[in-house]
Amino acid sequence: MSVYLDNAATTALDADVLNAMLPFYHEVYGNPSSQHEMGRKAKSAIEEARKTIAGLINANQGEIVFTSCGTESNNTILKCAVRDLGVKHIISTPIEHHCVLHTLEYLSETHRIKITILPVDNEGRVDMEQLERQLSLINEKTLVSIIHANNEVGTMSDMDAIANVCDKYDVLYHADTVQSFAHYKFDVKKTPVHFLSASAHKFHGPKGVGFFYMKGAAKVHSFIHGGGQERGYRAGTENVAGIVGMAYAAKMAYEHLENDREHILGLKNYLREEVKKALPDVELNGVLDDNQSLFTVLSLSLPTHPSGSLLLFKLDMQGIYVSGSSACSSGASVGSHVLASMGKGADRIPLRCSFSKYNTKEDVDILVKALKNLYEKTV
Ligand SMILES: Cc1ncc(COP(=O)(O)O)c(C=O)c1O
Incomplete structure (x- = not known):
């Protein structure tokens, strides 16, 4: 799945x-x-x-x-x-x-x-x-x-x-x-x-x-x-x-605007809490105030990992589809101009999770568990 x-x-x-x-x-x-x-x-x-x-x-x-x-x-x-x-x-x-x-x-x-x-x-x-x-x-x-x-x-x-x-x-x-x-x-x-x-x-x-x-x-x-x-x-x-x-x-x-917003925002906030528990060193990018932030997007900067940006590929291998920063039309991995303009260092691994009405809490649990495993394997 x-x-x-x-x-x-x-x-x-x-x-x-x-x-x-x-x-x-x-x-x-x-x-x-x-x-x-x-x-x-x-x-x-x-x-x-x-x-x-x-x-x-x-x-x-x-x-x-x-x-x-x-x-x-x-x-x-x-x-x-x-x-x-x-x-x-x-x-x-x-x-x-x-x-x-x-x-x-x-x-x-x-x-x-x-x-x-x-x-x-x-x-x-x-x-x-x-x-x-x-x-x-x-x-x-x-x-x-x-x-x-x-x-x-x-x-x-x-x-x-x-x-x-x-x-x-x-x-x-x-x-x-x-x-x-x-x-x-x-x-x-x-x-x-x-x-x-x-x-x-x-x-x-x-x-x-x-x-x-x-x-x-x-x-x-x-x-x-x-x-x-x-x-x-x-x-x-x-x-x-x-x-x-x-x-x-x-x-x-x-x-369905209001219902979908409530559902999706709930998932975004759930991921925010769960990923912090699993990886205390994670950083969140962008504004945290729900009124000034797109409820469908949560951008994370993950701690360094021996796999570097190949971490995403490891998630991909498990059927978990997220993005480095934005979808890249060339398929080439280039740094994010957005994070760079916000003064975010290139030393961390950017991970963008973006939700729809079809996502569930289980999706978030699977992602967080996979991330936790990937980091635990390095210690
Ligand atoms: C903010 C923004 N503008 C423009 C575009 C381009 O849209 P399209 O993929 O339909 O060409 C995108 C696509 O990701 C976007 O996120």
Whole structure:
């Protein structure tokens, strides 16, 4: 039996979500751009999904654009804000996902966009005073891009506070909500945010589909050139089944938000206590306050071990799936840029456990027992 504790990397597709998607593979498989009835039905399923997602965050339907993933959503927002909205300066943090950080590097190198990276404290919190100081000095069109819930350590930024300061200085605000959408509620009419990004596979939806929200006035044009799909905001034949599945998964998540949160947070706190008992020298990374920390993620720094980072491989051999820091696309083991920016030494072994509604206390017990055994074997 395996223990899957890597839900920040991706979650299992819900069986009900799959059932909602299946007809769009073999019954209503028309191209949504086709004029005939099968095409019109596919198109109307997309618009229904858009209505569902817009409703969940109190957006207007026209403000939701479907994409292929969180990476595409973030790339589109950042690159198109420069191309279409005249942004010349982007303020961000060192603990963004690589799809933001590498896009910022690209924009700096090829478009000479000024990039300001705000420091974070040793728990991953952004210094709001520094942000305000930076904003008070700007003299060019600026976008603030700050991750809402960090995927490696779970630290959350205060979206309302950031949105309000951005509003005060009349700058654009993008929050990468890939880890928090469908786990937390958002109301884009109350929080003056211009862009949000999300990805279905983080909340029991399918892989290969995401969306971004763009506030009415902040209109960017298509990042991908081609047909006029998504009202001209994103070319390419739509992933109809994926879009339907994403909306279904989001709706289900919202219906069970409170119960799921309670269950998952209980597991996170249980692991926190049990691992401390088993390995007193373990360190916890990120903010410990439940109100400022993603309830699905617990990041640990384990004491040194003769196996080093191969420790994770030893867990893997026992069917226990966790992550070093974040899921690494190349498979190569590189140090965590997030932990490094928080001043966490590379001498310890980072271990990220991320939970879903499907995890149980037994999963935590199995992990803790396996860790205890691995450390006991060394003495
Ligand atoms: C915070 C954050 N942003 C963006 C992404 C990229 O999302 P996707 O895997 O859908 O491209 C991830 C994925 O882990 C993430 O955690």
